[in-house]
Amino acid sequence: MTGKSHHPYIYAIIKSYCIYIGETQQHPVSRWGQHLQEIGSFTKRLKEADQDLWAMDEEIVFLCIDCKEIAKLSQDEHKIVTQYIEHRVHEKCILNLPRLAPIEKIISDTTRTAPARCRYSWGDELAVKVYEQIMDYLSTQNAENNGTSC
Structure with missing residues (x-):
C-alpha cells in the first residue's frame, strides 16, 4: 500500500460481519x-457489538x-469535507445494508461529527x-467465498 503521509482518506475496517468506517x-x-489499541474506537465499538467476535482470531x-x-482544496478545508464524505458513505451503507453482505452491522457512527452540508457540488459524487x-471489495470477497471467482 502506498500513499502520502498527510492526505485525506476514507477507510474501512472489517471483521466478519462488522464494518467500521472512518476518515x-x-x-x-x-x-x-x-x-x-485497547482504547481505540474500533476496538471499543466491536467489543460493544460482539464481545465474542472481538476475541475470535x-x-x-x-x-x-x-x-x-479533497487534497486539491486548501489544507483548512480537508477535515470538514472528508467528514462530510465519511458521513454520506455511512448513510449509503445504512440505507443499503442488505446489499453489503456479509456485513450486517455498521459499528462506527458519524452523527456527532458530520457537517450538515458540503459547499462543493462534487461532494456527494x-x-x-x-x-x-467498498461495495466492489465486498462483492469480490463474496464471489471468492462462494467459489465463483476465476
Missing part, C-alpha cells in the same frame, strides 16, 4: 494502529480510499465513488 488526514496505517480487513479531490469501492 483521517494522515496515512491510514497510523490511524489503524490507534484503532486496534478472525481476519481483520483494512481498506482505504485516497480522496485526491465522491461519497458515491467511495461507497462503490
